[in-house]
Amino acid sequence: MAKRLLLILTLFILGDVYFFQAFSTVFDTPLLHRLYWWIDLFLVMGIFSLIFLRRIGHDIQQMAGFLMTSFLVVFIPKLLAFPLLFAEDAVRIFRGFPARNIFLSEFVLFLAVFIVLVIIFGLTSGRHFYKVREEVLTFPDLPDAFNGFKITQISDIHSGSLSDTKGVSKGIQLINAQKSDLVLFTGDLVNNKASEMDPWISHFNTLDAPSGKFSVLGNHDYGDYVQWDSAERKAANLDRLKEIHGEMGFRLLLNESIDIQKDDKRISLVGVENWGKGGFHQYGDLNKATSKVPDDSFKILMSHDPSHWDQVTLEHDKHVHLTLAGHTHGMQFGLEIFGFKWSPIQYFYKQWAGLYKKDGKYLYVNRGFGYHGLKGRIGVWPEITVITLKKS
Structure with a gap:
């Protein structure tokens, strides 16, 4: 099980790094970049806090629900966008790593927005679907x-x-x-x-x-x-x-x-x-x-x-x-x-x-x-x- 958790964690980290590349290609604004990483830091710290509190026996159901929801909204679009950006890198490596294609980066962000909308449906209507x-x-x-x-x-x-x-x-x-x-x-x-x-x-x-x-x-x-x-x-x-x-x-x-x-x-x-x-x-x-x-x-x-x-x-x-x-x-x-x-x-x-x-x-x-x-x-x-x- 530890190996599986490590694999999942690795995929999330890779998805995060790749998605940021697409995000920064479309939005070249340092303030937005800092906001991006602050949100990531909040979620990572929250998840580690959740694990610690669970081990010492605290009742953390409300926090767990909030963090799980936030985790899905933020990370799942990144994870699903990862294969597209990885495939682009497979082409870029033979071309001396030019700048990312802005149209592909825009598509990745559009896909992320669509996925977020699906998640919102699941969190509202999906519970009784x-x-x-x-x-x-x-x-x-x-x-x-x-x-x-x-x-x-x-x-x-x-x-x-x-x-x-x-x-x-x-x-x-x-x-x-x-x-x-x-x-x-x-x-x-x-x-x-x-x-x-x-x-x-x-x-x-x-x-x-x-x-x-x-x-x-x-x-x-x-x-x-x-x-x-x-x-x-x-x-x-x-x-x-x-x-x-x-x-x-x-x-x-x-x-x-x-x-x-x-x-x-x-x-x-x-x-x-x-x-x-x-x-x-x-x-x-x-x-x-x-x-x-x-x-x-x-x-x-x-x-x-x-x-x-x-x-x-x-x-x-x-x-x-x-x-x-x-x-x-x-x-x-x-x-x-x-x-x-x-x-x-x-x-x-x-x-x-x-x-x-x-x-x-x-x-x-x-x-x-x-x-x-x-x-x-x-x-x-x-x-x-x-x-x-x-x-x-």
């Missing part, structure tokens, strides 16, 4: 009664970040419009505290599914990222959050399973607590959750962090047909167009958005309903997943 993503998955051992069974998955509501009632209602209406048999929520109801969900309970309890609504906990739901006066206060917060799932009409699965019945057939729905790699707590216990599940049962697992699939579920004794996860948010930033998919989060998670298959087992990683840290979404839009099960 919901996309319904549909998948049809076939299984030879799916019980006949569940042929055509529809599941809607949502994840990562992060209610502590929500503020637009109209925008959230739009998403909830879109979920109900899918008319799925089952609604599943795969964790991170809040950022830190159960009270963040209080204004939204009456909205989310309007979700409807004839076969039920079920949920699991995510890493943010345990209150691990905020300082508490006592262990009792922290435990009471988690108890309250569990109650809220019930008030929303969701059955919270805590390392346990439940049968979903249709006609005289059934499938097993399994839910584990959060299990993550790289320093995240590993409360999840798949052995316990599947202890009462027959080996030949068709199994759907809800597990918040997709790393659990790769490191535990795939090699588990019991065959889990379909795992539903979230957690990554697709980093709320990236590019998805014409089948191409990229986000910086892919350098940290092998499975980070969409559908994956290995050894006859499926994983679907939902991009998240809400947002956290970055106050919006850019290119990786909030998602409502609809999965239809088919018998092959």
Whole structure:
């Protein structure tokens, strides 16, 4: 991971240096040049301060959101402009390094302005620019009664970040419009505290599914990222959050399973607590959750962090047909167009958005309903997943 971070840092520095060359070619004004570098210094110092404060346990969510937003607005246009200016240098090197072409520099600045406008859209309208993503998955051992069974998955509501009632209602209406048999929520109801969900309970309890609504906990739901006066206060917060799932009409699965019945057939729905790699707590216990599940049962697992699939579920004794996860948010930033998919989060998670298959087992990683840290979404839009099960 250290090598990847160093690579990303190197790219940002190169992009910064190259972009300044284009900027100074178009604007030959020392005052603007000094302003350029003062903004850079502010952001670099802010990011280092953020890292330091996080290490000593300060609550820095507001600062983190501001710095992340500023970082994207300032650095991403530079990074994307870098290949054009680097290509120009490949030509200039054979010509004795003449002055940069002013028309190319102007185009780079125009491109930067366009990218900034896209970012502004993401930070305003993008947070509720919901996309319904549909998948049809076939299984030879799916019980006949569940042929055509529809599941809607949502994840990562992060209610502590929500503020637009109209925008959230739009998403909830879109979920109900899918008319799925089952609604599943795969964790991170809040950022830190159960009270963040209080204004939204009456909205989310309007979700409807004839076969039920079920949920699991995510890493943010345990209150691990905020300082508490006592262990009792922290435990009471988690108890309250569990109650809220019930008030929303969701059955919270805590390392346990439940049968979903249709006609005289059934499938097993399994839910584990959060299990993550790289320093995240590993409360999840798949052995316990599947202890009462027959080996030949068709199994759907809800597990918040997709790393659990790769490191535990795939090699588990019991065959889990379909795992539903979230957690990554697709980093709320990236590019998805014409089948191409990229986000910086892919350098940290092998499975980070969409559908994956290995050894006859499926994983679907939902991009998240809400947002956290970055106050919006850019290119990786909030998602409502609809999965239809088919018998092959």
